Amino acid sequence: MSTIEIIGGIIILLCAVIIVVTVTMMEGKGGGMNALSGSNESSYLGKNKSRSLQATLSRIAKYTGILFVGTTLVVYFISAAMK
Numbered sequence: 001m002s003t004i005e006i007i008g009g010i011i012i013l014l015c016a017v018i019i020v021v022t023v024t025m026m027e028g029k030g031g032g033m034n035a036l037s038g039s040n041e042s043s044y045l046g047k048n049k050s051r052s053l054q055a056t057l058s059r060i061a062k063y064t065g066i067l068f069v070g071t072t073l074v075v076y077f078i079s080a081a082m083k
Helices: 003-025 053-082
Strands: none
Touching: 003 053
């Protein structure tokens, strides 16, 4: 294994752990008790959804997933070119 493959493997492993943790921390879209009250667009949280914890977790999961796929492709092509 080359150094790039080892570093790429570490990055992939870290990305996988971050994705699992962030997705586990996200709330389901079912709504729970919030679904009983109807639309929450008029609430403070509804108006500032982009600043909420859920939006932040969603952004973290999205960008980490992109990094995961990108790193996987780079390591694959580099290891295939070395053979």
